[in-house]
Amino acid sequence: MSTNGSSKTLFEKIWNQHVVVAESGNPAVLYIDLHLIHEVTSPQAFTGLREKGLTVRRPSQVMATMDHGIPTTPPDIPITDQMVLRQISQLEKNCEEFGIPLQGMHSDHRGIVHVIGPELGLTQPGMTVVCGDSHTSTHGAFGALAFGIGTSEIEHVFATQCLLQVKPKTYAIKVDGTLGNGVSAKDIILNLISRIGIGGGTGYVFEYMGSAIRALSMEERMTVCNMSIEGGARAGLVAPDNITYDYIAGRKLAPQDEAWDKAVAQWRTLPSDEGATFDQEITIDADALGPMITYGTNPGMGMGITDTIPDPDSVKDVSERQTLDKALKYMDIQPGQQLLGQDIDVVFLGSCTNSRISDLRVAANLIKGRKVADSLRMMVVPGSQDVKNQAENEGLDVIFKEAGAEWREAGCSMCIAMNGDQLSPGQYAVSTSNRNFEGRQGKGGRTFLASPLTATATAITGKITDVRTML
Amino acid sequence: MEKFTTLNGTMISIPTENIDTDQIIPARFLKVIDKNGLGDNLFSDWRYNADGSPKPDFILNTEQGKKAKLLVAGDNFGCGSSREHAPWSIMAYGFRGVVSTGFADIFRNNSLKLGLLPIVVDKDTHYQLQTLIEEDPSTTVTIDLEKQTLTLPDGRTVNFPIDGFSKSCILNGVDQLGYLQSHADAIAAYEAEHGSRVNTLAD
Numbered sequence: 214m215s216t217n218g219s220s221k222t223l224f225e226k227i228w229n230q231h232v233v234v235a236e237s238g239n240p241a242v243l244y245i246d247l248h249l250i251h252e253v254t255s256p257q258a259f260t261g262l263r264e265k266g267l268t269v270r271r272p273s274q275v276m277a278t279m280d281h282g283i284p285t286t287p288p289d290i291p292i293t294d295q296m297v298l299r300q301i302s303q304l305e306k307n308c309e310e311f312g313i314p315l316q317g318m319h320s321d322h323r324g325i326v327h328v329i330g331p332e333l334g335l336t337q338p339g340m341t342v343v344c345g346d347s348h349t350s351t352h353g354a355f356g357a358l359a360f361g362i363g364t365s366e367i368e369h370v371f372a373t374q375c376l377l378q379v380k381p382k383t384y385a386i387k388v389d390g391t392l393g394n395g396v397s398a399k400d401i402i403l404n405l406i407s408r409i410g411i412g413g414g415t416g417y418v419f420e421y422m423g424s425a426i427r428a429l430s431m432e433e434r435m436t437v438c439n440m441s442i443e444g445g446a447r448a449g450l451v452a453p454d455n456i457t458y459d460y461i462a463g464r465k466l467a468p469q470d471e472a473w474d475k476a477v478a479q480w481r482t483l484p485s486d487e488g489a490t491f492d493q494e495i496t497i498d499a500d501a502l503g504p505m506i507t508y509g510t511n512p513g514m515g516m517g518i519t520d521t522i523p524d525p526d527s528v529k530d531v532s533e534r535q536t537l538d539k540a541l542k543y544m545d546i547q548p549g550q551q552l553l554g555q556d557i558d559v560v561f562l563g564s565c566t567n568s569r570i571s572d573l574r575v576a577a578n579l580i581k582g583r584k585v586a587d588s589l590r591m592m593v594v595p596g597s598q599d600v601k602n603q604a605e606n607e608g609l610d611v612i613f614k615e616a617g618a619e620w621r622e623a624g625c626s627m628c629i630a631m632n633g634d635q636l637s638p639g640q641y642a643v644s645t646s647n648r649n650f651e652g653r654q655g656k657g658g659r660t661f662l663a664s665p666l667t668a669t670a671t672a673i674t675g676k677i678t679d680v681r682t683m684l
Numbered sequence: 685m686e687k688f689t690t691l692n693g694t695m696i697s698i699p700t701e702n703i704d705t706d707q708i709i710p711a712r713f714l715k716v717i718d719k720n721g722l723g724d725n726l727f728s729d730w731r732y733n734a735d736g737s738p739k740p741d742f743i744l745n746t747e748q749g750k751k752a753k754l755l756v757a758g759d760n761f762g763c764g765s766s767r768e769h770a771p772w773s774i775m776a777y778g779f780r781g782v783v784s785t786g787f788a789d790i791f792r793n794n795s796l797k798l799g800l801l802p803i804v805v806d807k808d809t810h811y812q813l814q815t816l817i818e819e820d821p822s823t824t825v826t827i828d829l830e831k832q833t834l835t836l837p838d839g840r841t842v843n844f845p846i847d848g849f850s851k852s853c854i855l856n857g858v859d860q861l862g863y864l865q866s867h868a869d870a871i872a873a874y875e876a877e878h879g880s881r882v883n884t885l886a887d
Contacts, residue, residue, distance in 0.1 A: 233874045234867050239849045242867050244874055246881045254767060256717035265861075271875075274882045282715060296715035303717045340881055347766040347790060361766035363794035365860075373864040375871055379847060381789075411702055412760035415789055445763065447789050466883040511702050511763070532758055536701040629711045638734070650706040650764060652729045 220486040222383050223452050224418045227358040227483070231341050233375055240377040246340040248274055248370050249326045250313070252304040253281040253631070254345030258367035259307040269311040269371045276335060277308050278316040280325045282631045285594050285621035297632065311371075322465075324597020324623040327351040327565040331435065332599055334464025338453035338480040343370060348565045348647065349448075350441040354434035355461070356453035356483050358418070361442065384417035384446065385491040388425040390499035395681040397575075398433035399567060399645070399664035401425065402440040403505035404497060407515035414446030417493060420485065421451050425499035431460035432569040439566045440647050443512040452484035504680055506552055507649050507662040509540035514649075518667065518679050524548035543651055544659050552661065552677045556588070557641050560672040561654070562618075563594030564628035564646035567665050570603050572645065576669040577609040579683065580616045586675030591618035592634065594626040618672065630655045643671045686799035687857030691780055691827045693753030696743045697817045698727075703757055704764035705791065709773045711765075722769055723776030744777065748821045754803075756783045756813050761802075762791025771795045781827060783834070785810050796850040797860055801827065803834060803844045812836065829855055 221229070234242040255277075262268070269275065282297040284290070292298050301318065308315040316323045322333060327348050330336040336352045342359035343349060345367045352359035366376055388401055406413075419441050426434065434451045441449030451457075458477055461467045468476040507515040508522045514537070516522070525541065525548060528534040541548060546555070562568070562576055573595065585591045593613045595601040601623050604610055610620045627634040628646035636642055636658025645668050649660040661677065670680035713725040731742045738745040755774065761784040762770060771794050774782065781801035792802045805813070816823045816837065826835040829851060834842045853860050 234870050239863070240847065242864060242870070244871070244878075253714050257719055257768075260718065270871075271880070274880060281711075294715070300715055300717060335882065337881070345766055345768075347764065349766075361790055363766055363768035363771075363790060363797065365768060365794065365797040369861050369864055372861060373868070373871060374875075375864055375867070377849070377860055377864060411763055412786060412788070415760070415786065442764075442790075445760070445788065468883065511704065513702075532699060532701050535699070536758070539700065631711045631715065648704075648706070648764060650704045652710055653706050656710070656712075656729055 220488040220490070222485040222489045222491065223356060223420055223450055223483055224358060224383050227339055227341065228380060230339065231358070240379045242375050243341065243378045244375055245343050245370050246274060247276070247330070247335060247342045249330055249342065249344035249349070250275060250277045250367065251281055251326050251344070251346065252279040252300040254364050255307065255367055256300065256303050258364050258371060259311070261368040262371055267372045269313060270374045272312040273314070274374065275313045276316065276330070277304060277313050278323055278326055278329060279304055279318065281625045281629060283318070283624045284632050285624045285626045285634055288622060294633065321598050321602070324599065325565045325568065325625055327439065328569060328596030328600065331355065331431070332464070332597060334461055334467035337461060337476070338457060339483050343376065347442045348439050350446070351435050351439040351565055353438040353441065353448050353450040354431060355457055356450055356480070358448055358450065360447040381418045381447070382416055382492040384414060384419050385494035386419050386421045386497070387423040387494060388421065388497045388499050389423040390425055391428070392425060392499050392502060395504055395666055395684050396502050397664045397666060398429055398436040400502055400505045401497065401499070402437045403507065403512070403515045403662065404502055405495070406440065406444045406513050407505070409444055409495065411443060411511050411513040412445045414441065414444040417446050419444070419446045419449035420491070421449060426451055427454065430571060431456060432571045435569070436566055440512065443647055453480050504664060504667050506667060506677065508544065508546060508552055509537065510543055510649055510651050511540070512647065512649060512662060514540060515662070518677070519551065519553065521551055522546055522548050553679060555641065555677040557643050557671050557675060557677060558589060559636060559640060559642040560589060560591040560668050561594070561627045561642055561644040561646060562592065562665055562668055563596070563626050565596065565625070566647045567645035568594060568596030568600065570600050572665045573600070573604050573609050576665045577612040579666060579669045579680070580618070580673060581612045583616060583673050585617035585672045588675045589672060591672040592621060592627060593618050594621045595623050597623045627654050629653070643668045643677060685797070685853060685857050685859045686775070688780060688799050688801060688829050688854050690829065691753055692824050694748070694751055694822060694824050695754040695756050695783070695813060695817055696749050696752040697756040697814045698743065699758045699814055701758035702760045702763055705762060705767050705770040706764055708762065708770040709767065714767060714769055719772050719776070722773035723778070726773040726777045750778065753779060754781045754783055754825065754827070755779045756810070756817065759785045761787050763788035766790045768794045771798050771800045775800050783810070783813060796854070799854050799857070801829065801854070803827065805834065805842055805844060809842050
């Protein structure tokens with residue numbers, strides 16, 4: 214039950230507008246407006262089309278780019294990984310054959326798929342957006358219903374521009390108050406996941422609301438929505454408002470002139486109605502939030518940066534206790550201790566969570582006139598070529614390089630460690646990315662997730678640092 | 685889609701909670717353009733030493749593992765990325781179902797499209813299955829998809845949920861794409877009514 218009379222949530226409105234067929238007992242046939250694809254999860258879907266003699270129904274509603282496997286070394290250095298090369302050339306071939314627009318290796322707009330969709334103005338309120346990548350939830354920041362899908366489903370969308378979906382439940386995430394100095398959007402989402410756990414949102418779509426969400430920029434809202442999947446929810450939305458419209462206005466693929474006015478009028482009807490009810494809700498007090506950091510091997514194992522690592526012996530449930538114990542052993546950290554002061558080998562500033570221009574600006578602002586600790590490597594990987602160019606126009610690259618950080622090409626890089634950017638076994642990283650699973654950033658590597666501010670403060674001291682002591 | 689009706693087979697247990705898809709199949713094995721060879725890389729980082737040799741104690745490297753048809757795993761199995769390589773690799777190894785107290789949404793969706801059964805049981809049954817495996821690894825259970833039951837050696841029968849549509853597709857070995865295609869007229873009508881909401885990048 215998630216309606217109260219005729220009052221509807223943002224999610225329900227988008228859902229209802231996209232149901233093509235709803236037969237009793239069967240999942241709904243849901244229309245997909247925008248389909249984003251990349252080189253890693255799409256090849257087998259194209260093979261499926263060929264085997265069945267099918268075409269892509271709406272190639273103009275698909276956008277392709279390569280981001281997962283591509284190196285972030287200078288473009289004049291040739292790619293040596295033959296498997297990566299093969300995936301890239303296969304994507305080029307598939308896009309050519311099926312007529313799909315591609316932001317290819319030499320496009321000015323190439324980048325992480327969840328950075329470039331919004332940046333180009335492709336992602337708009339009220340749309341359904343899918344991609345063979347779980348962080349598709351990012352696009353929910355625009356008030357779009359956006360979620361990750363598997364390769365079989367990619368093939369379904371190619372062939373029919375539709376997906377079979379069982380209607381999820383709704384979960385209101387209310388964040389009221391004002392974030393303190395040194396506390397950011399990343400801390401909101403890490404706090405949420407630490408409270409509900411990484412399976413807490415399974416079966417739900419989140420809607421983030423409240424004064425602290427309203428106060429966030431679009432890029433900050435994307436950070437929050439990006440990690441909805443880390444709380445188990447396939448999608449997370451923020452109702453569109455003037456901040457949304459101001460962000461979209463004038464972008465390459467945004468509606469223009471009369472079409473713009475018409476679009477905004479329609480978008481203004483999307484926010485959840487007064488009195489609309491949710492199946493579940495939770496409240497977060499923004500005033501009480503401090504910088505967050507994870508200590509374990511899933512994003513739900515997070516705490517305030519001054520807190521102490523929990524003790525498995527204090528956990529009642531046997532399997533939960535074993536899971537925590539295994540995580541702390543993998544991380545080689547001790548219960549009851551703080552993480553502050555922990556030596557770090559690598560700081561990674563990047564990923565679809567935190568690689569946008571505003572992320573780079575806050576990091577550059579903090580590191581300007583300071584140095585990366587000698588004991589540590591800091592990698593800065595912009596989310597797209599456009600972000601990279603913008604940052605270079607603002608001189609941010611110079612600030613990072615003068616501080617001793619690496620300024621690299623755009624891509625997913627060390628978030629997923631498929632492209633050679635990775636931790637060595639045993640190394641510790643503070644990362645602005647979204648996953649701290651065992652080996653996620655390189656086999657045997659150990660990841661602490663945190664905000665760009667916390668990551669940059671750590672890069673400067675070489676140890677996990679409370680950024681509030683540096684502001 | 686692989687057809688599934690009934691199955692009688694042995695199980696193995698990996699009781700860790702929140703097993704994510706990076707453990708099931710690490711990202712470095714996603715650089716493929718087909719589905720070949722993924723079974724060898726299932727749980728790679730838990731299964732092989734740094735030099736690539738198999739860890740003899742890890743369950744997938746034992747005869748018991750190779751014979752098993754069901755994987756009994758901890759809660760929230762398959763969380764993390766959307767990679768379908770996860771269920772592909774589990775099936776390629778030889779499993780036809782995973783038994784857990786809960787599954788992550790995308791993993792469950794992907795599995796149902798392939799005919800890999802995500803079997804949700806209550807905590808007590810889950811614990812009982814683990815105990816049975818520990819006491820006698822040759823213990824078999826029976827899965828009957830039509831009846832949605834898991835039958836234990838003592839004759840006790842436990843029901844598991846599955847949506848009727850996925851069940852029917854898996855029982856008959858029918859690809860879900862066919863159902864979508866059967867609605868081509870409705871899709872065309874929807875498109876005619878709504879136009880495209882997407883401003884294309886296409887030429």
